[in-house]
Amino acid sequence: MSGTENTSPESGSAPESGSAPESGRGSGPLLSVRDLTVSFRTAQGPVNVVKNLEFDVPRGGALGIVGESGSGKSMTSLAIMGLLPKGGTATGSVRFDGAELLGMSEREKRRIRGDRIAMIFQDPLSSLNPYYRVGTQIAEAYLSHRSGVSRRQARAVAIEAMERVHIRDAARRVDHYPHQFSGGMRQRIMIAMALSMEPDLIIADEPTTALDVTVQAQILDLLDEIRGETGAGLILITHDLAVVSEVTDQIVVMRAGETVERGAVEQVFSDPQADYTRRLLDAVPRIDDEIGVLRTTEITLPHDSAVPGTGRSTR
Template sequence: MTDARSNILDVRGLRIAIPGRDGERVAVSNVDFEVARGEVLGLVGESGSGKSLSMLAVMGLLPRNMQVTGSVRFDGQELLGLPARQMRSIRGGRIAMVFQDPMTALNPVMTVGAQIAEAIRLHNPSLSRRALRARAVGLLELVSIPMPEQRFDQYPHEFSGGMRQRVVIAIAVANDPELLIADEPTTALDVTIQAQIVEIFDRLRREKGLAIVLITHDLGLVAGLADRITILYSGRVAERGAIEAVFRRPRHPYTAGLLAAVPSIDSTSERLHAIDGTPPSLAARPSGCQFHPRCAFALPVCAERDPDFQWFGQSMAACHRAAEALPMAGGDDGR
């Protein structure tokens, strides 16, 4: 865990519930994580694990009927319950988000330059049109768009998928945010373009001191960019800690299963590992540890009660057997 004084974001006890006719459905429960200034945090898990939902709660973008409790502190300021006007001044200014699909994030009937300029104008209404254009062109250049002056006047359909994603990143960093949330930013891109997007994020972090939360299911992407990782399963934290510690010795069987599913040139197996079963639905959460129905190492106690977190130097895991040297998937000797 980082020093709280150096954290730009502190999330504690986050709970997100969806009301329904037969009672509430808890989508996220007791989630804790933090992001230090200039740090990259990987927020990882299968679809439905609660990673995007958690960050939408941070941004104040969840539907009003969802009940969000806990604490979300940004630079020491509590965001939950903040008046909408104050939240709008932070969102897009000090906190920005890159959404998964750049084609739906961009307006097809507005030029790329106009969309970047609009994002700048919202937080800098006194800037002249010339200054807005100069700033927008500079942002296109920052994210490695070739011929930025000419590209300023083009429309999204004239850009490739990778270039559209760069435009979305340019819009997100238009007002020099302190925290950038990137939701599956490379999912629809080929490997070469993914590497270019990763390089842009790394450069933004190094040159601007930008803190980044990387929402993804791609552990390879996390390994190449993130400093720390938080693994979510069924709306709860399974494991979190420094990248090197978690990747070297995963303490939760779910983490080990995810790591074993990553292709490796060192592997002697012809098939990738797959975790048996599927994540539980909101309507049918299991008792005890949420992962126990899919876990090869489950004990009777796993179905009876939630495991407590155990610390292991630079990582922590919520597993009844976390301290044991289990022969987990992806490692022959549990190291």
């Protein structure tokens, strides 16, 4: 790794080759990323947008990937999911529950995606189809990954999943369309969709960025609650250090595809090793205990404010 290692990840050494059964559930970390490099062919030659990335997600653990725009966070998650855009290739190793994902056949990857690894994106509207009722969409996603399930059962799963993400009156709301929900509610629906799969790993890429601060906090609480309830591992991708501090145990700080720093959240927060991390930390708003005000000296507060009752920002 090119950056600073704050502490060793739980299993910082290379994974023991052949120690985990190919198809069975391994006993090592849930996800183990080693020497992951993502490149794109460009007119100027290959460009590495993620370089030699290494981290583990323990079973039931939560890892935050933090960095400014363009640092390679989304490309990391897409490489793990086998969903890199055209022209992108991933090398290195991504072992999920003992099985190597890089180089896996499309068919095998499809089985793992959704079924065992679920993704939640920044903008739920781009993932939800405006023309279908939300319940139908959750049920369809569930049916596509489960055989021998009736539509009636899938609908019951959808209602239950909506209840689990605290959507009130889920039995009625299941028949509503995406536009009938606020931004925060739509993100809850995406989380419900992910949950209905009972995944072992949830990758959330900027799940709260499009939401106002109050709703952000609720979604983070929900992710944390779900992790506790289901024992699923979580990768939370964000440019906001305050977000990772609430939900994750370990963090990786990325910049321009490089790992700047990684380690336990408390350690990175209390004793950041890299200048870049220090600068990111300086930009985190803090409540000053003594005078009880938000210190805004080094941050630019967003100009938008919440529209009461809609869960949407004015922007």
